[in-house]
Amino acid sequence: MTTETEPGARSRQGLCDFPGVSCANPxxxxxxxPGRPPKYCGREGAGVDGKPVVHNKANAWAAKNRLARQPVRSDVAGAGSGPAGAPAIGPVTAARVTLEQLMKGNLPRLVEELEGYLAQIAEAVRTYGDAEAVAAEVEQLQAASRAELADLERLRGQEEHRRRKAEQQAVEAEDAREEADEAARDAVAALDEARLEVAVAKEAAEQARRDAEAVRERTAAELAQLRQELADVHEAAAGELERTRAEADQRIRDVQTTADEALRRARSEAEAARAAQAAAETDRQSAQLTIDELRTELHQERERHRAELEALRTEHRVDRDQLRADHQSRLADVKKAAEDRFTALTAAHRAAEQVTEALRHQLQTRPEPPPANPEEAPVTAPTT
Known part of the structure; x- marks a missing residue:
């Protein structure tokens, strides 16, 4: 007999069974x-409180504990509670007790009652000779028996469902225990690892303290050595400073002597330069006078050349006008001669045309002369 939860279980087959959520991961x-096969996907998904967690045994055990600690509704608690003060009975024990009561108490009694009914029916059949009535009554009794058997089968199916549910709860309890053991082992391993890390850290701190002590001792020795070297350097620097100061004083005296000599030479050269500058100034003034005279002469020469150029331009303009007038006069004469010649040629052409016309007319009107020899007369072809 198929229960109501079996289709849902088949639809969830092969998927993650993390408690409190419906995970779609395989x-x-x-x-x-060896051991139980994995029941969770091992991936990150939603938890009981909606926060993302990894679906594994440890987190599943924690989720089951959280679901178990959640408050139960009053109506559900009232329906499942027993008498006040009675110890709580687990679902597995209750299902087992109910199944034993039904199998040991009700089922044998019902079977005995059915056998009694069947015996009474057989006796009634033997008593009455009406086969049809007997058959009808037997059919009715069989139908009632089948109905009772169906009820018994339904009760047995319900008990089977309760038994399967109890077994499933037992399996889940076993899984929860294994998950709790796994979580405890993980916690113990993490604690051991933390203790080991603390021991390693303590050892590292002790080693660091020893190293710091050694470094401090070496630093103190090096500091004393550096102080001694610094004192030696100060003494050497003082001696070097005295020598450098003496050398600097000598160099200053030498430089001062050289500077005085150079100053005397510079003064002599300055006097010579002043004399040369005075001579150069005199030469400059004379050159300036010469330049002024040359500028005056250049201006006068430029004015003279400008006047000559203007005269040449005027003369050229007059010559150009005269040439233009002469050219116009000669051009008029040539045009007049050409017109006269054209008129004469036209008249001669007309006279020649008239003479030609007269000669042509004369040739057309002149009679042909007779031939001198009759034999030389033209022979006329006979007409056919």
Whole structure:
């Protein structure tokens, strides 16, 4: 008999069974090692409180504990509670007790009652000879028996469902225990690892303290050595400073002597330069006078050349006008001669045309002369 939860279980087959959520990820692949196969996907997903967690045994055990600690509604608690002060009975124990009561108490009694009914029916059949009535009554009794058997089957199915549910709860309890053990082992391993890390850290701190002590001792020795070297350097620097100061004083005296000599030479050269500058100034003034005279002469020469150029331009303009007038006069004469010649040629041409016309007319009107020899007369072809 199929229960109501079996289709949902079949639809969730092969998917992650993380408690409190409906994870759509498939379960982890079975590695083939001893123990129960994986029930969770091992991926990050929503938890009981909606926050993302990794779906593994440890987190599943924590989620089941959180679901178990959640408050139960009053109506559900009232329906499942027993008498006041009675100890709470687990669902597995209650299902087992109910199944035993039904199997040991009700089912044998019902079977005995059914056998009694069937015996009474057989006796009634033997008593009455009406086969049809007997058959009808037997059919009715069989229908009632089938109905009772169906009820019994339904009760048995319900008990089977309760038994399966109890077994499933037992399996879940076993899984929860294994997950709790796994979480405890992980916690113990983490604690051991933390203790080991603390021991390593303590050892590292002790080693660092020893190293710091050694470094401090070496630093003190090096500091004393550096102080001694600094004192030596100060003494050497003082001696070097005295020598440098003496050398600097000698160099200053030498430089001062050289500077005085150079100053005397510079003064002599300055006097010579002043004399040369005075001579150069005199030469400059004379050159300036010469330049002024040359500028005056250049201006006068430029004015003279400008006047000559203007006269040449005027003369050229007059000559150009005269040439233009002469050219116009000669051009008029040539045009007049050409016109006269053209008129004469036209008249001669007309006279020649008239003479030609007269000669042509004369040739057309002149009679042909007779031939001198009759034999030379033209022979006329006979007409056919």
């Amino acid at each position: 379960k982890q692949v079975d590695p083939g090692t």
